[in-house]
Amino acid sequence: MGNRAIITTPERKLGVYLHWNGSRNYVEPFLTYCGLKRYRPPSEDPAYGFARLAQVIGNFFGGALSVGIVPYTTDEQMTPGLDNGVYVIEGWRIVRQLPPPEGCRDIPPGEPLPALRAIDRRQPASEQLGAFLDAPQVRPAELSVGDKVWVYSDFRRIEGRYQGGYAQATAIGLGCRELNGIDVTGVPYVDLFMDGACAGEDNINNYLLEDSYRLVVNA
Template sequence: MGNRAVITTPERKLGLYLHWNGGRDTVEPLLRYCELKGYRDPAKDDYGWARMCQVMGNFFGGTNSVGIMPYTTDERMDPGDNGIYVVDGWKIVDRIGLYDGFVEQQEYDFDQMLRDFDRSMPEEERLGEFLDSVEVPVGELRIGDEVWMFSHYDDWKAYPIVGFGQPEFNRISVWVEGENGKTEVTYPDLPYVAWMDHDGDFSWNSNNYVHGPMARIKPRG
């Protein structure tokens, strides 16, 4: 009896066994939560396995319901119920062992599961209000937007945008598609936040700049 599943990676090195909450409506939020926490991908780093087990162990509590074991074969590892999830880059890339007539469970709300995982974590490790953040294109950011930045302390903190530009040194390149489909390097003005200053100047440090095509901000009032 249970709602079982096994999570593994394409390498089939380890298997994470869930006795309960093995439906996709738990596993996908679990993977997303680990990704938002900045945990290493278990398909590439064993630390990722440890952190994913930590999240599920905190969620279940007690001494049962979750286990980890060396992976043998797909046939022997198949627990029934929800089968085996193959994950890579914190995404489900394959499913194994689904029986004829299998219906995907859709009982739990994705965002609510993220919050349930978060509440189960030690208070100092919770994402908290970061889970209320809104994802927007970097090109749509404005002065005053509070952008969530991932720090070298492995946590998220929000800082206001105070300007646009490029650092004086270590300029930040952006690749764009140019004529004839060729890629070209550019150095556009990028938003920077009030994080690490030098005599009140935040434009000097490249770590203050918002990188990538998308950013997470606090909801605008």
């Protein structure tokens, strides 16, 4: 008895087995959560990607059961006994679902945010996304000087060591030149890296070059 599924990649070499919460209602939020955390996906880095996916799911379930890493053989051998079949992912998105055995009922996708919050609460405190999950998304062009956004950095320092994660940063100006071969004219820059000779507007890592960011509200 369970709500079983396997998550694998197009290469079909390894898979993450879920005994519970194997419907798309939770598989997609598990994947989305890993993407928000900027983890390398299994399709690009199998060793690291499968480990991070299993880590997030294992933290959610707790205990010593309910999730495992399994060698993948063939679709015909892997799908029997799975309530939800096999999810094939590229990046952190499902690109194919091998059908579950006949007679098993698939559950339609639900609203992802409550599931993301539930997953986040089960992670170690230093790993949680917290208020980031509920923050509205904005494009850099919509920001004004003084606005605060969540910015991802691989150089966030936690308990004496560097660890990738999101930090709050304030927009302090707009670029007006080319920097490191990138035209940053009109692009907001933030106060994330303000020490040393390459700081502020002179540090390309301070510029908001992604398509969107999450706005810090009630800061």
